Amino acid sequence: MEKTPQKCRERDDSSLVRLSLKNEDYFFYLMERYENRLLNFITKISHINRDEAEDVLQEVFIKVFRNLASFDKSLSFSAWIYRITRNETFSHFRKNKVYYNGLGAEENEKLLNRLKSELDLAGELDYKFLKENIDKVLKRLDNKYREVLVLKYLEGKDYKEIADILKKPLGTVATLLKRGRNNFWEQARDMKMKF
Amino acid sequence: MTKKISEKIFRKIKEDHLKPRPRWEFLLKDYTVWTLFGISLIIGGLAVSVIFHMVVNNDWDLYQYVSGNFSGFLLATLPYFWLIILAFFIVSAYYNLKHTKKGYLLSLGKILVLSLLISVFLGGGLYAAGLSEPINNVFSRKIPFYKETLERRCKMWNRPQKGLLAGRVLEVESPQKFYLLDFNNKNWCVECPQLSQCPHIQEGFNNSVKIIGKTGKDCFQARDIKLFKTAPAFKSEHRSGSFKSFR
Numbered sequence: 431m432e433k434t435p436q437k438c439r440e441r442d443d444s445s446l447v448r449l450s451l452k453n454e455d456y457f458f459y460l461m462e463r464y465e466n467r468l469l470n471f472i473t474k475i476s477h478i479n480r481d482e483a484e485d486v487l488q489e490v491f492i493k494v495f496r497n498l499a500s501f502d503k504s505l506s507f508s509a510w511i512y513r514i515t516r517n518e519t520f521s522h523f524r525k526n527k528v529y530y531n532g533l534g535a536e537e538n539e540k541l542l543n544r545l546k547s548e549l550d551l552a553g554e555l556d557y558k559f560l561k562e563n564i565d566k567v568l569k570r571l572d573n574k575y576r577e578v579l580v581l582k583y584l585e586g587k588d589y590k591e592i593a594d595i596l597k598k599p600l601g602t603v604a605t606l607l608k609r610g611r612n613n614f615w616e617q618a619r620d621m622k623m624k625f
Numbered sequence: 626m627t628k629k630i631s632e633k634i635f636r637k638i639k640e641d642h643l644k645p646r647p648r649w650e651f652l653l654k655d656y657t658v659w660t661l662f663g664i665s666l667i668i669g670g671l672a673v674s675v676i677f678h679m680v681v682n683n684d685w686d687l688y689q690y691v692s693g694n695f696s697g698f699l700l701a702t703l704p705y706f707w708l709i710i711l712a713f714f715i716v717s718a719y720y721n722l723k724h725t726k727k728g729y730l731l732s733l734g735k736i737l738v739l740s741l742l743i744s745v746f747l748g749g750g751l752y753a754a755g756l757s758e759p760i761n762n763v764f765s766r767k768i769p770f771y772k773e774t775l776e777r778r779c780k781m782w783n784r785p786q787k788g789l790l791a792g793r794v795l796e797v798e799s800p801q802k803f804y805l806l807d808f809n810n811k812n813w814c815v816e817c818p819q820l821s822q823c824p825h826i827q828e829g830f831n832n833s834v835k836i837i838g839k840t841g842k843d844c845f846q847a848r849d850i851k852l853f854k855t856a857p858a859f860k861s862e863h864r865s866g867s868f869k870s871f872r
Contacts, residue, residue: 458631488634496643
């Protein structure tokens with residue numbers, strides 16, 4: 431490696447992938463770049479405990495490294511690595527029968543505010559109630575709706591990236607998002623009525 | 626926590642001498658999926674060409690003789706074997722295209738319509754090139770189950786009391802008289818009183834024909850004779866029989 435760590439950190443993903451295929455030392459900078467983001471993503475879609483999430487992430491990094499030559503340059507590396515992370519997380523779900531437990535308080539508020547601005551339905555619902563019960567609402571949602579809401583409103587991914595991560599057509603992503611939002615508000619209303 | 630995992634994995638990569646899998650493995654998988662997609666479309670095209678052949682050569686103008694009503698005739702003569710083959714390979718094309726790198730971007734409907742259109746286009750080409758009948762013949766010779774399916778269809782014509790008769794022309798005695806082996810392996814003498822109504826006798830030698838007429842005293846009296854293009858092909862050993870064509 432002829433470059434200094436700082437120079438390596440300035441390189442874009444594609445160039446680091448290309449270099450990692452020749453020299454694995456460059457792969458460290460890719461892992462370093464995505465480590466926190468992916469760890470947060472795993473906990474947001476699964477909320478397995480931190481140790482378990484780290485185990486999943488280790489599997490992800492090994493898998494990404496082993497399959498680096500299959501990376502399609504027409505795809506963003508971010509979408510590709512999120513896709514592998516998402517698949518590994520759900521595979522971990524299935525193997526260990528882990529169920530979704532909820533988001534952290536900060537993420538709860540972020541998700542709620544973004545959903546509120548997207549869809550003006552929150553008026554009917556007490557914001558305080560939603561903030562306190564968002565985990566329960568999300569827990570009631572199907573995985574397919576929860577993950578798409580997390581990708582859109584917490585990870586800030588656009589439709590194309592979500593389509594690449596979930597390996598679904600753009601139209602399906604739009605439908606999932608619409609249904610996910612509607613489902614979220616329906617479940618919230620339903621819960622409110624039961625209180 | 627930061628970088629903890631990166632460092633751990635980096636050490637593991639170094640210690641275990643892990644290497645990325647070679648690019649050719651992924652390329653091989655990609656090419657295999659695309660090849661299977663192509664093969665599925667080609668077989669779908671073959672199926673479509675034979676479906677065209679069966680539909681075009683169906684007895685649309687004679688359905689009232691063969692079956693009581695049009696819907697019954699349609700159900701009895703649909704080429705189910707090829708429709709199932711077509712459906713199977715369209716699904717196979719869908720599966721393979723979905724597993725290409727960008728296949729996930731296409732919806733189920735788009736892939737099915739695209740695959741069907743390509744198969745129809747290919748099938749139309751094969752039909753126009755005159756390959757559908759040979760394909761049908763090859764299948765009827767090589768696949769006993771398919772031959773039975775065609776024979777069941779042919780047996781709808783084995784109702785001499787109702788004026789329908791079909792089978793292979795074994796010997797042509799004169800321009801107005803020939804011998805026929807029907808699909809129940811029964812020999813028949815067939816007469817054609819009006820020559821103009823029986824233009825296919827010579828063509829029909831050693832081939833299958835379908836006849837409309839009535840049973841007579843000694844011979845079946847033909848009123849109309851047509852080549853039976855959708856009948857199963859005869860094995861080559863039957864062609865060199867002791868019967869001769871009248872010339």
